Amino acid sequence: VIGAEALVRWQTADRGRVPPVEFIPIAEETGLIVEIGEWVLIEACRQTQLWNSDREGAPPLRVAVNVSPRQLHRGLLETQVRKALEISGLPPALLELELTESALIEDAEYVIATLGRIKALGVRMAIDDFGTGYSSFAYLRRFHIDTLKIDQSFVRDLLIDREDEAIVCAIVQMARSLGLSTLAEGVESAEISHALGMIECDFAQGYHFARPLPANEFAAFSKTSLQKV
DSSP states (O other): OOEEEOOOOEEETTTEEEOHHHHHHHHHHHTTHHHHHHHHHHHHHHHHHHHHTTSTTSOOOEEEEEOOHHHHHTTOHHHHHHHHHHHHOOOGGGEEEEEEHHHHHTTHHHHHHHHHHHHHTTOEEEEEEETSSOOOGGGTTTTTOOEEEEOHHHHTTTTTOHHHHHHHHHHHHHHHHTTOEEEEOOOOSHHHHHHHHHHTOOEEOSTTTOOOOOHHHHHHHHHHHHHHO
């Protein structure tokens, strides 16, 4: 285990746990996603720093946080990232921001400049759900990207669909030629995990490794994985 992706859940008194598929679109539409995004960023950095303070010399964990296009295009992201790092004390290299391809290509020159300043802090950048959007491969280096997260729609049928296998192989080879890392999303079996290893995909995440966990359970899980190595 090298890290975690931060997920947000809404626990309510009257409706119980509301899934993000219900409240995130409303938050995006109303603009409240900007405040939610800032809170998630700060809490994710704070929690990761707490995990790392209790790892007894083990390699530090890193955390990936999804960024809303509204955070990016309102000019708030750089300030929010600096604030989260300052409050938490998390080393910038342990934070990875996940952005969608559609968010990147809107006002591309502005995005390139903004991400360049954040990248200069030492923060990592990833494109989420890669392969489902419209960004040009020529932009990948200009956007200061470190990691391509291969969309689970290509990973899910990797063993039975030759076209999906070819797409994943092509993404991995292209990323390697550009000096980028690859991470496969939605890995739900040991067989797919093994196949990705044969393809030389760098990292993977999904239910095969763990379902979403509260912070304290993830801390125990990550320590258990160290004992198995």
